[in-house]
Amino acid sequence: MGYRYIGSKDKLAATLINKIKRKCPAATSVIDLMAGTGLFSLALRKEGYRVIASDVMTYSYHHLMVNLKLNHAPKFDGLKELVGSDDNTYENVLEYLNQCQPELGFFTKEYSPSGRPTAGCKSRMYFTSENASKIDSIRRIIKTWHENNQISDVEHSLLLHDLIMAANDVANIAGTYGHYLSHFVQRSTEPILLRPSVFEENDNTEGHEIRRGYAENLAPLLTGDVCYIDPPYIKRQYAANYHILETLAREDEPEAIGESGLRPWRDQYSNFCSKVRIRNAFDLIIRNINCRDIFISYSEDGLLPIDDLMAFLRQYGNVELSKIKYKRFRSNNSKKELELTEYLIYLNKNV
DSSP, X not given: OOOOOTTOOGGGHHHHHHHHHHHOTTOOEEEETTOTTXXXXXXXXXXXXXXXXXXXXXXXXXXXHHHHHOSSOOOOGGGHHHHOOSTTHHHHHHHHHHTSOOXXXXXXXXXXXTOOOTTSOOOOOSSOHHHHHHHHHHHHHXXXXXXXXXXXXXXHHHHHHHHHHHHHHHOOOSSSTTXXXXXXXXXXXXXXXXXXXXXXXXXXXXXXXXXXXXXXXHGGGOBOSEEEEOOOOSXXXXXXXXXXXXXXXXXXOOOOBTTTTBOOOXXXXXXXXXXXXXXXXXXXXXXXXXXXXXXXXEETTSSSOHHHHHHHHGGGEEEEEEEEEEEOOOOTTOOSOSEEEEEEEEEEEOO
């Protein structure tokens, strides 16, 4: 299963954590302010840190629940009569969902070639009709189980996490969900299949916090020894480019707008994707967060040239810059270079 998200720092996690350890050896808690996939939060958890993680996207919340709260499969006690009461209840639950009968629902109508979009445009091809109708059935069952208190909140998050990952595997997209491909590629014609998540078995699952909302609004409410900020750095908005995953996470049926079928997403607009607003967004976070040691990831592709960003950050304290060569996230038709320079900025705030 793959996350397929732009900007994921999974492959840089060890480098980032080593930098935190060198600069802040006494730190025991880290704020992962724009946590995205939750993979860096998981890496921090594995290193023994208490993690305070947040993101504006709902799908991120469910990834974080799995990565920070679970070190083994939950028991799914409320479903044992339905799926079997042996020691593999989680796997039985997934098998039950994988074997459920397809149904014609929102995803079939809006995101498959056999659908008739409400917007009146041509049928969309994000998923085959078979996979879209299977998604419709699976998401309805998961939602019903949760509404009927047959599964707990963390079990609910785990199943939505698994569904999102499975949808990523068969989505007919080049890289993001900004638009679909005009012909189904081989990967997208495979039947959708929920697979068991693999859990990090260490015991550090207590004391973590997970918040959902804008970083600028949450900053005054969060306290930690270290803060890590991995903001969007280009104009591409996550809320628009991952709208289908957000719909899976929210379990709703929003208006699907235009040829791409975007959900209304302005409630999750990031100011970091705007040259006009990015400085104010940084200012609100840095001034208000209850943390003195701040690490910021940025990129040579960023809206702000690195020299401009460094000059801006010096008003808050001492700053240091490290450069890391990193494999670029590229869609299938991208002409960009394979490598880019990632920047890691360390800011020690003035008292």
